[in-house]
Amino acid sequence: MDSSPPTKRRRETKSEGTNENDKSSSSPVVVFAHGAAAPSSSDWMLRWKDMLKNALDAVEVVTFDYPCKLITISNIYGLGFTDYELTCQCHLKYWGFCFFKDIAGGKKRAPPKAEKLVEFHKDIVKKTTDKYPGHPLILAGKSMGSRVSCMVAAEVDIDVSAVICLGYPLKAMNGAVRDETLLQLTIPVMFVQGSKDGLCPLEKLEAVCKKMKIHNELYVINGGDHSFKIGKKHLQIEGSTKIKLKILLLRVFHHLSLDVLKESDPFTVWGFS
Template identity: 30%
Template sequence: MTQTPLIDGPDEAPLRLILAHGAGAPMDSDFMNHFAAGVASFGIQVIRFEFPYMQRRRTEGVKAPPNQEAVLLEAWAQQITAVQARGPVAIGGKSMGGRMASLIADKHDITGLICLGYPFHPPGKPEKLRTAHLTDLKTPTLIVQGTRDTLGNQEEVAGYPLSPAIEISWLEDGDHSFKPRKKSGFTEEGHLQIAATVAAGFLLRRLKDRG
């Protein structure tokens, strides 16, 4: 099944960020649109794609669940191979998309990894951690996380053994999609802009470090 990716940013960009969606929303959700546009405003080209199950939802209207992990990882590998021919590549994604990217990052020559709302554990199951591979991850990684994310809040994550290659940027009072409560004084749009700014800065520094 072929698809047309969504592309933000210039073709002559020095770096390309391949971005995958989360489990429930497509590559053109408001979250993905805002984040991609924000990163692209810093001169990085952002390329969004969809996993097979989400493509099927779009073309056939079939609300299928996410594909098996092997299928998701193969989709990631195909995207990386295709885009790397054009220059340095970073990868990342929202929730599940970012987690799948983290599972494959060390197998490719990746400039950096961006995880937006990493699902450290399933909802309501903090004992079922998805962190085993994060203890020795070598790819420079930025996780942007809301402090009250129900899939890994600030207090929980502080106790996890994570690789020194991982940096975490916290969004105050943000939930899994970075949305804060009104009483916090923060806004969802503001948090998305912060996320994009922090991610772009992280990636440009990694690119500079690589020479």
């Protein structure tokens, strides 16, 4: 008797069992948004994408690029940037809207308003939830991406389990504290901030956290800047290492996963400051 059909069926069953969509529905799906300084393909975003996926045991970490145009090196020079500015600000990867210089007015344009990116971001979220129905949804973002993520999470038609803000840009360019969206949130939020982040003075963020009506946690990376980079001198003073820092962050994300997915009182067991 020909045994080929059963063999074929067994192979199909094995293949179906390894499909990402068949992963336990308790595994979250993460939508991870980039900041104003670099796209989703930047080294920073790729590293944190892997960290989020592994730490949260996520079925997928979805990244994307906001609809903004990149600027070429020749255009940067043509708009009057110096070698120093090119080296310090652009690194050949940064987004044009951060540094674009209006030829007529001679002024650099600010990044696009976060509010204008919400609909595009929501579209990505809806496509993701359609692909992974039943999986808890976590929104994560770097800098501007974290602010837009919070705006999306505040929408009544989006079912979000938690938000992870990496380097939240609390302080506007004019110095104003942008806390309106944070105070509107009704889901758990975790902030990871560098103690030397010029875009988010810790004392101001701590004050906002106290006013927020939902569970939130602030994890401070001592000596870290807006992208959590820590100088060697500070590492030596603190007796810390980058490996130790990564382990602590993994533990934080692990607790986030456990608490949110069990639908218990989140953020109560983290204990990091």
